[in-house]
Amino acid sequence: MNIVEFVIALIILIILPCIGLWKLFEKASQPGWKSLIPLYNLYVMLRLSGRPNWWAILLLLPGINFLVAIGINIDFIKSYGKFSLREQAAFILLSFIYIPKWGFDKETKYLGPSASLDFKEKYKKSLKKSSSREWTEAIIFAVLAATLIRTFFIEAYTIPTPSMERSLLVGDFLFVSKVNYGARLPETPIAFPFAHHTMPLINTKAYWDGLELPYYRLPGLSDVKKGDVVVFNYPMDADSPLNRPVDKRENYIKRCQGAPGDTLSVVDAQVYVNGKAAPNPPGEQIDYSYTTTGMELNPQIKEDLKISDYGNVNYSTMTKESANTLKGYSNIKSISPNISPKGVSDPNNAVFPNKYPIGVLQDRKLPDYKWNVDNFGPIIIPKKGWTVKLDGMTFPLYERCIEVYENNKVEISGNDILINGKKTDTYTFKMNYYWMMGDNRHDSEDSRFWGFVPEDHIVGKALFIWMSMDENGSFLNKIRWSRLFRGVN
Template sequence: MSWRMFSYKSAVNNRKKTKTREWFDAIIFAVLAATLIRVFFIEAYTIPSGSMEKSLLIGDFLFVSKVNYGARIPMTPVAFPFAHHTMPITGTKAYWDGVEWKYRRLPGLSEIKRNDVVVFNLPVGDTVALENQEPSYYNLVRQFGWKSVNSQYTVTSRPVDKRENIIKRCIGISGDVVSMKNGILSVNGKVEPLKNTGQMPYKIQLKIADINFEVFKELGFTVNEMEQVDPFTYVANATSEMIDKLKTFDFIKSVALNVKPETVNDADLFPLDSNRKWNVDNFGPIKIPAAGWTVQLDSNTMPLYYRAIRTYEGNKVEKRGNAWYINDKPVNTYTFKMNYYWMMGDNRHNSIDSRYWGFVPEDHVVGKALLIWMSWDKEGSFFHKIRWNRLLKGIN
């Protein structure tokens, strides 16, 4: 064997990857591929609360499409793969906010439509008290005061794409006017009844006190959550379809929506304006901002649009005497740069949504919920924990 042949074989052997190097390269490739799929195409999501029942249940595992509305280019690009905002073990930040890109979105298949089920970043999640489960830092401050909250908890800020992910139904799109009266929603003056998959509280009056509650269970009621008012009266969450079936039974005397009267004021509702006596069942009308829409700025409109103009669109806003200044210039109108949406949960009396924190800006939108690929009930044996009738179920 010549020295040239020996040198060639030695070079080939030296370039051959070790098993460790092969595994390392494979893992890097898998992480990059999975990250690209998660960021630009589809992402898994889990339902953590009952705010969308009975459309979506606690324990539903979803696929959320980034393609439908157009994938959002990462605004905080330096981040740990597969972690959202917090590292799972250390509890530290899973991203570095030293590099932040402005909001951009790739072309999508469609715009957000009314009644789409949408995943988005919590608008009031820009500031959080880490040790508290309350989703809104601002609610904590209103309840306990700024000094108490900031001394008791670790308070931090989060960029848009690292705010908490939540899921709701889009009730109104940009330019719509939404309102609710006696628990019935209207969009642009047209009544929009709650779909059969959504829940409202009903007052149920019985003709007899002694009944078999298995009937309620078979209809889909959560019997142990039914509130007894007196021997003949119960308050229970139900869909309109469940109520229609219940009314056919002889032992039912009457069934009616159990909503708050207009005279009751919920002080913690958007826009936190003492001049508006609104509650979860009676509010509005509210016009949802649209890109290019110009609003007149006055004492009536500013409570509604102040946060959108200042926080979401990044302007300096202040009042000097009776005049409003934006970026140190006196103004009496403002033209919006982004589209906004009104999101609400299907479980209307068990949902913290736009009624509490207002509009959802377009740069907060993550994607469209498409499919339930797995559903897991915490009750029962292993086999019965799987909700077989929900597997591979489309979301509408």
């Protein structure tokens, strides 16, 4: 947001409503300056509308406070004779127009506390609601309540790809907690309810990016920990052609393997953090090659061991436990994991940072780190306040964080690095970052391909599976009953 956009937003969202509220307070014999104090002005509106004082406590509860604030605003404007649904909606949605309008309107007067019995008796004809209005208000309330629950507490999520198998399966329906890491306030607040980034059927944007608020997260129960299964916004949606705001980027689910400040590496498909082998997820699987004595493997064995072929009968994906079991069958001559050798670069330059070079690195030859999906790093995960030395080897690793996620202008002039027009050889990070990987290590596009996940992209923690549907199952066996209400490990 540039300075002009900031000034316009300040005038529309704060200055104009405060001017109008000042005049409305004065009409109720209250000092106008009280309208300038956040939260306290809501308390004054609460008192003027006749609601009990304990409602003010509800304003301190995340999520609930939003509904309570709307209720206070509606009661407040009723106290000035604005009884219609259109007027009340205008007061909330177009406050920068209607609050000043009614504040300076000589015909608009304070009639008394709208929540009191005397007021309701005196204006009962005006307050009487038609059945259509009652239905409309009920629908609006239901939409607001559901939106608040999804934003601040818990949200449903579906596993669309096999990147987390065998821990999570395609067709698993999860509940994701926003409370564990702290709910992230909407950064793009003007959006169609229940649509994430695209409107169903018409495929247009479901949000307006003309107003983007700064990142802020409410206090949570814990930080993101290594081993947590985390839903986050896909960082690459920041790039053209999508250019989506942070909270409207596609939702991804992976396991956190590295936290801020950790040094992470992958050696022969085993993750190491700070020099120690990380615990392997219970359902982790990779690709194996095997040969038989001539007899093909019984399909029932593959089903029992949960082996996936993906079109190649001797090139399969399975867990280590399944591979050890398969090795014991008499018709298996050999079986070995398909591990890319150490010190050999990915032949297609498909791993980070080579896969998605941006900005000043887009047309430059990057260093050969000799990394691949099975042998990667070591790499230091940025931590808020950590200062990194920038040179030919480190700059490509952190340039995306500096330019895209932390909104700096980055240039290269000869051998010099310029950040926001100033020559520098260091950078201090403003956010924490995480390293996310899928449990299905050879069928997961994750941090090995596109790098770090910034803290402002974190959505929530996967809690439990409430439903699981097998798209390949028969009609009577669609539901995986054994997975219902299973916790996510």
